Amino acid sequence: MKDASVIVKTSSGMIRGREGYRFLGIPYGRADRFRPAQKASWEGVLDAGQYRSRSAQPNALGKWPEGLPFSLVGGEDCLNLNVWTPTLSPEAKLPVLIYVHGGAFQVGGNDEPGRAGDRFMGDTPMVFVSVNYRLGALGGLYLADRLGPDYADSGNLAELDVLLAVRWVKENAAAFGGDGEKICLLGISAGAKCIGALMTLPEADGLFSRVVLESGAQQAFRDTRTASQVTERFLRTARVREAGELLTMDLETLIRAQAEFCDCEGSTAFFGPVLDDRTFSEDWRARWEAGRCWKGEALVGSGHCEMVLLTESEVFEKEKDRILSQLFGDRAAEVREICAAAGVDWTRGLSDAMYRSPSDTMAKTLALGGDRVWVYSFDYPPAHHGMGFHFLMRQQETAYCRVPEQERPGAAALAGAMNRAVRAFIAEGNPDPAGKLGWEPLSPRGEGEKLCFGKTVGKRGFSGDSLTFRGMYTLELG
Numbered sequence: 078m079k080d081a082s083v084i085v086k087t088s089s090g091m092i093r094g095r096e097g098y099r100f101l102g103i104p105y106g107r108a109d110r111f112r113p114a115q116k117a118s119w120e121g122v123l124d125a126g127q128y129r130s131r132s133a134q135p136n137a138l139g140k141w142p143e144g145l146p147f148s149l150v151g152g153e154d155c156l157n158l159n160v161w162t163p164t165l166s167p168e169a170k171l172p173v174l175i176y177v178h179g180g181a182f183q184v185g186g187n188d189e190p191g192r193a194g195d196r197f198m199g200d201t202p203m204v205f206v207s208v209n210y211r212l213g214a215l216g217g218l219y220l221a222d223r224l225g226p227d228y229a230d231s232g233n234l235a236e237l238d239v240l241l242a243v244r245w246v247k248e249n250a251a252a253f254g255g256d257g258e259k260i261c262l263l264g265i266s267a268g269a270k271c272i273g274a275l276m277t278l279p280e281a282d283g284l285f286s287r288v289v290l291e292s293g294a295q296q297a298f299r300d301t302r303t304a305s306q307v308t309e310r311f312l313r314t315a316r317v318r319e320a321g322e323l324l325t326m327d328l329e330t331l332i333r334a335q336a337e338f339c340d341c342e343g344s345t346a347f348f349g350p351v352l353d354d355r356t357f358s359e360d361w362r363a364r365w366e367a368g369r370c371w372k373g374e375a376l377v378g379s380g381h382c383e384m385v386l387l388t389e390s391e392v393f394e395k396e397k398d399r400i401l402s403q404l405f406g407d408r409a410a411e412v413r414e415i416c417a418a419a420g421v422d423w424t425r426g427l428s429d430a431m432y433r434s435p436s437d438t439m440a441k442t443l444a445l446g447g448d449r450v451w452v453y454s455f456d457y458p459p460a461h462h463g464m465g466f467h468f469l470m471r472q473q474e475t476a477y478c479r480v481p482e483q484e485r486p487g488a489a490a491l492a493g494a495m496n497r498a499v500r501a502f503i504a505e506g507n508p509d510p511a512g513k514l515g516w517e518p519l520s521p522r523g524e525g526e527k528l529c530f531g532k533t534v535g536k537r538g539f540s541g542d543s544l545t546f547r548g549m550y551t552l553e554l555g
């Protein structure tokens with residue numbers, strides 16, 4: 078890789094990157110606290126030679142690890158993206174991949190070395206982009222009913238940040254050798270849920286044409302009642318009487334309050350898109366079914382045992398009722414009843430309720446709407462949440478939990494197969510263009526087979542693979 082610098086002109090200003098070609102920490106937006114971002118711009122030439130700040134966050138997720146002291150990671154000036162590309166020729170018209178990281182809408186960033194675009198791209202020419210967006214309270218605390226119209230969008234800032242980033246990439250794709258009409262969004266967990274929410278917007282149609290979603294779909298929506306209850310609990314945790322105090326609160330104090338607020342096993346359900354009738358509306362399902370939203374090609378997957386790390390833990394066995402309430406609110410009893418009626422264990426039940434059923438439902442709905450959809454299941458043991466994403470990024474060595482080295486046969490080959498399939502989908506809109514895997518999209522009736530990535534690659538029927546949890550899209554806290 079060459080070390081010489083190169084200058085590119087974008088709609089925001091001139092940037093200096095490194096040949097190879099990589100451009101790190103490009104600001105795409107600027108924002109005041111709890112307010113929507115505006116497109117960033119600058120004078121002169123901005124150096125894009127190193128990563129910039131990730132969104133302000135605590136140094137741990139969920140249940141706070143015993144003995145770990147708190148520290149603040151990142152900051153509020155965090156709306157930046159990274160670009161890797163093999164060419165800067167506008168005539169190349171390469172497909173563009175935008176990676177939206179996961180982390181329960183609380184942690185994560187685009188500066189993880191293992192998520193570098195040149196590692197993922199292999200020999201497939203493409204433009205790889207990774208984005209930061211606001212997290213936790215700063216990205217999703219609903220304050221419209223407390224601070225008025227200037228903060229009406231506060232519950233959906235994370236999603237609006239990603240939307241702004243996608244628009245920036247589409248506008249500037251040609252400057253990096255990309256084709257703005259061939260944009261694919263890739264998301265894991267919260268990243269997938271964010272993309273799934275954006276797909277319900279009419280404006281998403283034409284903004285991006287392909288999606289790759291693992292362990293996330295449209296199950297993170299919450300209504301304004303739920304969002305207000307979350308805010309009320311957060312204010313109590315932050316020990317403030319008025320929401321306005323958050324506007325001037327020291328950043329470290331604010332994030333300490335967030336860490337305390339999320340110090341439980343069920344905190345993965347605390348933040349997410351809000352049905353505020355501004356960005357997202359209550360009638361999204363009807364619009365979706367009527368075809369008034371995103372259209373394109375989708376690759377949708379989930380882990381076979383998404384929740385195994387929780388369900389096999391000692392704390393789950395001891396405090397099952399409390400954890401179910403944190404995860405499902407008023408619907409915890411419904412989850413219990415469905416699991417009991419189906420006669421399944423908690424790993425199967427919670428994996429389906431939290432991830433597999435929403436992913437399967439989304440895949441079938443897309444197929445019924447005329448979209449081409451391929452579905453997969455990641456089955457390599459222990460097949461926990463997000464594990465398949467490590468494999469498709471060719472980071473299988475970082476994905477294991479409680480699996481001895483001698484019990485990992487075929488992992489590298491499996492990771493290679495997943496990575497090739499995803500790259501083919503990004504480039505051609507088909508994860509199996511040569512037909513070597515026998516992987517077909519779902520039929521127009523939403524039927525077909527899942528491709529299962531386990532110790533071997535195989536197929537199984539799609540219909541009835543996961544339990545059906547109707548109405549589990551919106552968390553409702555009691």
